[in-house]
Amino acid sequence: MALSLAVSPCPNDTFVFHALIHGLVPGAPGIDLTFADVDVTNTAAERGQFDLVKVSYAALPWLLDSYDLLPCGGALGRGCGPLVLTRGQRADLTGATVAVPGDRTTAYLLMRLWSAGHPPARIEVVPFHQIMPGVAAGRYDAGLVIHEARFTYQRYGLTALADLGEWWEADTGLPIPLGAILAKKGAVDPAEATGWIRGSLRHGWLDPAASQEFILANAQEMEPAVVKQHIELYVNEFTLDLGEDGLAAADALLGRAAAAGLTPAVPAFAGAKG
Known part of the structure; x- marks a missing residue:
């Protein structure tokens, strides 16, 4: 079977x-x-x-x-963590609407831990392939992306506000x-x-x-x-x-x-x- x-x-x-x-x-x-x-x-x-x-x-x-x-x-x-992307320059996620790929993903959990002192105002669960175009078009203030997006986000004119993998590794020393x-x-x-x-x-x-x-x-x-x-x-x-x-x-x-x-x-x- x-x-x-x-x-x-x-x-x-x-x-x-x-x-x-x-x-x-x-x-x-x-x-x-x-x-x-x-x-x-x-x-x-x-x-x-x-x-x-x-x-x-x-x-x-x-x-x-x-x-x-x-x-x-x-x-x-190591070196493979999720990224928080924005269209323009931001200091943090305070008051932002953020597109995320799922509410029980490791990426979202890491973002919640990282942004505990400056949380976003609103979270929207969005199919992964729609996140970068949505941020580029201004539908979201920021987007949380994973996998191959770390190689391609610059094509959308986006900026990495945070590399959550780098943050995690610096804080814990762990993968x-x-x-x-x-x-x-x-x-x-x-x-x-x-x-x-x-x-x-x-x-x-x-x-x-x-x-x-x-x-x-x-x-x-x-x-x-x-x-x-x-x-x-x-x-x-x-x-x-x-x-x-x-x-x-x-x-x-x-x-x-x-x-x-x-x-x-x-x-x-x-x-x-x-």
Whole structure:
């Protein structure tokens, strides 16, 4: 029986999961694939909709009763944080209307922590591809963007008010935990799923040309040079194994969020499966 898998169509996910999706990982089950933005998967996972699912670390407090965090396959690293963009010069977000890609995304949680002393006046959840054009057109005072937008925002005439990854790393010394892979309890053995995903990732690293057609077909009109930058930034040693630094980063993010009253408290991740 096929396992249901939900990931984004972004190049890092299609690179990591290409071999698993296409039956190239020995011993792995068939995959019933769904592509969806992370704001959609955060909500779907709360309903228990998928066996394996990519979600925001910020959404974990609402999901860990039903899912196990896997130590691989996600998006976590250095120099890859969300950006707060504006059309003109601003000192902070006081009184601003800000477009964000989801209200349970790691990006939004980081922005709330960063802007605690100068919060925006209004938040609008906007499909990711509409954020930069909306800020450029003046529909929003600022926009919160992720992934490939850090390579392209200048084309819209926008300015980076803050790099939340730089802020996080300077404040904590830790990598930034963006996207996590979860396995549904009772449906997927976490250790087996970890093996399948690591096998898929290693296949991608050994034969990167094999996944290129699949990646480009789902890259939402992203040009090949940006696709390459995207994969190089977001597929890294933490994708293979969160390790002590990765788990510490997740603990720090959600510990700070709980202390600020932004999310429910969760146990430390030192016992993550796999």
